Amino acid sequence: MNIESALAADIQAVLKDLYGLDQGPKLDQTRPEFEGDFTLVVFPYLRASQRGPEETAQQIGEALLERSSLIASFNVIKGFLNLVIQSGNWGAFLEQHWDQDRFGFGTPKTEKVMVEYASPNTNKPLHLGHMRNNFLGYSLAQLFKAGGYDVVMANLINDRGIHICKSMLAWQRFGNGETPESSGLKGDHLVGKYYVVFENALREQSGPAIEAALQGQFQHENQVVQTRYNQAWTKLQEAKEEKQIAKIKDDIKELVRNQSELMLACQSMLRDWEAGDAETLALWKTMNGWVYEGFDSTWKRMGVSFDKFYYESDTYTLGKDLIQEGLDKGVFYLKEDGSVWIDLRDDGLDEKLVQRGDGTSVYITQDIGTAQLKYEEFAVDRSIYVVGNEQDYHFKVLFLIMERLGRSYAKGMYHASYGMVDLPSGKMKSREGTVVDADDLLQEMVDAARETTEALGKTDGLPQEELNALYESLALSALKFFILKVDPKKRMLFNPAESIDFQGDTGPFVQYSHARIRSILRSAPADWTQAPEAEEAMSETEINLLKTLAQFPDTVNQACLQYSPALVAQFLLDLAKAFNRVYNEHSFLKETNASLMKRRLKMASMTAHALRNALNLLGIQAVERM
RNA sequence: GACCCCAUAGCUCAGCUGGAUAGAGCAUCUGCCUUCUAAGCAGACGGUCACAGGUUCGAGUCCUGUUGGGGUCGCCA
Incomplete structure (x- = not known):
């Protein structure tokens, strides 16, 4: 206690x-x-x-x-x-925990937790938004492990659908057989390139038609399409509000775009894929393979990993049996066109479609099925979805549905919702080319870490291999700390210029404090533990350090309860500052009183353990020197 | 239009389930390295906690309204 x-x-x-x-x-x-x-x-x-x-x-x-x-x-x-x-109590606290490797971590529990995070689309490389997701997800998993839970890290990859076909089609038409090897491009970037090629070609192809349609000129042989356009056009003439006009214009643009030759070819390719066409499947596998190779290297560099991969190409048909079950139980109801709905108005939400009239799945159908699958495969008591807050409503609906279907595990489902990452210029928009690419950002951070380290010159003489690893660690700790120290629920601003800062409340500051302690401990006399116990009173700064250390277990606990690695980051700053004050005020190795030296080295050792453990909770490896 | 989230120092963020004079970092300015790592430490400057009501012994924190920003309300995922 x-x-x-x-x-x-x-x-x-x-x-x-x-x-x-x-x-x-x-x-x-x-x-x-x-x-x-x-x-x-x-x-x-x-x-x-x-x-x-x-x-x-x-x-x-x-x-x-x-x-x-x-x-x-x-x-x-x-x-x-x-x-x-009584100051003696602080001494006793130090005595009890200073050499405990796992100080702060919870006792093992039987509860099983799944953290699903990352969950990328396979048509574009990862960007800054994904990084917040990845860092949060991995950190939450580490937190729950530290809390004593049995944790499975899962990744549900969105590997199918119209957006994947866009890259495939563009590559087929304009790729000339280009591969990652022939182009020297990372696989995910190569596929992303063709996604952009597709969008550009589409814009070129449908641009004139869209312009004409917005002027009222649109002819189509399909009567349904023509009627929809005519209706929209009429509405556009009547619309007065700017917002409404913009919305209708968007609808018209999409309608025309979907009738373009490219989009029709794309939709046809999706049908081929669903029908199992061999050639389409082969291309799909090849290109997804490139993407996975690219993702794997980025994930590895980011220091995140997964225990279980789910693929939407496997799961997108799941959930239909639960739709039937819900119909039987009266949880869902049928409309005349055969579509299936749930009425959530009692819970303050709306009516929501769960299966299309033609019997095919929508997004939430798959999620219902996948939730059941996760439970059947892993018997998880708690299932955490790390997904952006634009899907808050979706997860409210999903969890309510699972509850109404009488699933015992529904109460253990949790949406770890997080805010967007903004740039100084505003929202990241791929169309405007303002996305911050994950691989580019990582490299910039590593370069910055190398420059700063070399300029300080404290690591001269270390082998190059060790130095490279150090630069990677420092870059990653700067980036992860910068992102994780902000409350996940809030949207945050990422200023590339400032995030590279290594001073103040940053990852490198914490790393520095740790490395400094390790340096002291490396130089400590071999027999320092042999000295008699100190009788002298501790100073205020020393007691403050021990008080801060004492908060570690509760911090881990709270961070789990609130699903917030930010609490750990704040704790790390408090702890590093508390230690640095002691360091500045007292001597360790220069202390002439052997008992005092022993007590301070115990404090240093305990602090180093706590720093390293807490850094690990954020997915950051502590460095030994810097 | 309906619903959800957000608003704290020039900037980026803390502020735990309501508690004392609202805290850090960056930026600006001042000190501290012939002594254990100065990526550090100490100090100064900087606030009508968006606004208006309310509840309470006590409100940045809870409630209501207003303003501003973002999101969602697709048979997209």
């Missing part, structure tokens, strides 16, 4: 004795301007004590001083009872 919870237990007993209250007290850290370690706010107990705030605080303080061996003294300011911990 740690000091804080032991103290809380003592206070609870006192409150029961004095006022007959039976509730756990809430303790705060005492603000630095006051004397004390923990503060109890007594306002909530005034009713029970029948006294004023100061008197109540005094009374509780006196009773506590008598009862608890933890307390050295107390002081009362208004309704605040500041408690000073």
Whole structure:
């Protein structure tokens, strides 16, 4: 039991004795301007004590001083009872944990957790938005592992559909047999290139027709298409609001675009794919293969990994049996055209389509099926989906559906929703070429790390291989820390110029603190643990370091509960700062008192463990020197 | 139009389930390396917590409304 919870237990007993209250007290850290370690706010107990705030605080303080061996003294300011911990307790805390490798981690639990993240489309290379997803997902998985859970990291790859066919068609027509080998391009970038080629060709091909259609000129042999256009055109004439006009124009553009020769060929290719056409499948496999090779190297470089891959080409037909089950149970209902719906208006949502009139799946149909599949394969108690917040509504619907279908695992489903990454210029838009490519960004960061490190010259003499690994680690820690220290739920701004900063509240700052400790420990005399225990009182900065360390277990716990690696990042900054203050104020190896040296080295060692463990929770490898 | 999320220092962000005089980093300015890693430490400057009400002994935090920003409401995924 740690000091804080032991103290809380003592206070609870006192409150029961004095006022007959039976509730756990809430303790705060005492603000630095006051004397004390923990503060109890007594306002909530005034009713029970029948006294004023100061008197109540005094009374509780006196009773506590008598009862608890933890307390050295107390002081009362208004309704605040500041408690000073017997300094010996901090020594005992240090003694107990300084050499514990897994300090802060939870005890093993039987609960099984699946974290699904990454989940890319196979038509474009990864970009900055994916990186936030990947870093969050991997970190959440590490957090739950640290919390003692059995974790499966899953990746559901969207490897089929019209967007994949676009790349395939463009390559077929304009590729001249280009391959990653022949072009020297990374596979995912090569396929992405043809996706862009397709979009450009499509724009060229359908541009004039769109222009004409927006002027009211559109002729099509298909009567249905013609009617839809005519209706839209009529609406456009009547529309007054700017927003509405833009929407109708978009509809018309899409209608015309979909009738272009390229789009028709693309749709035909998708039908061939679904029919199992050998040639189409072969091309699909080849090009997806290139993409996977590219993704694998990017994931590896980003330091993320997966235990299980799902592919939409396998799962896109799933869920139909559950649709039938839902119809039988009366959870879903049929419309005249044969489409299947669920009415979620009781839960404040809308009616939602779950299967098309022709019996084919929509997005959510697959998700229903995949949820069931995950449960059957892994018996997961908790299933976490790391997906952007633009899908908040979708997951609300999905989880409600699973609940209404009576799935026991529905309550364990959670959408780890995160905000978009904005650039100083605004939203990333692939059409405007403002996306930040993952591979480019990684390389820029590595180059920056090398330049900074070389300029400082502290690593001279290390073998090149080690240096390269160091640059990778430092670059990654800067990037991951920059992204993970922000509350996942909030949208965040990524300024490429500033993110490369290695000073202040950054990953390299934490790494630096760790490397500095490791350097001390490497140079420590072999027999330092032999010295007698120190009797001297600790300084305030030393106690502050131990207080910060003591918060690690609770931080891990809270980070799991809130699905927020940001809490760990903030803790890392607190801890590194707390240590750096001690470092600045006291000596370690230069300390002439052997007992004090021993105590400080224990603190250094414990801090290094905690830093390394917490960094690992963010998916960052701690470096030994820098 | 309906619903969801967000708004804290010039900039980027913390602020735990309501608690004392709202905190960091960057930027600007001042100090500290012949001593264990200065990617560090210490200090200064900088705030009507978007606005208006309300609940409370106490509100950046909870409720209502307003404004501003983003998202969703596709038989796209």
